[in-house]
Amino acid sequence: MLNWALTFLVIALLAALFGFGGIASTAAGFAQVCFFVFLVLFLVSTVAHVLRRR
8 A cells, every 4th residue: 555655656746847737636646545544554453453462
């Protein structure tokens, strides 16, 4: 999941560099969504691991 977020971030940066505003904003939006999904899944996994340990 994090790989997808990084891929969309790179696409957004390259598109912004070449002046394609619509593509850059769309790719940046996908990267942001993927990052937050990854963050939530990481937190849930960490909490589950701590609770299972007890």
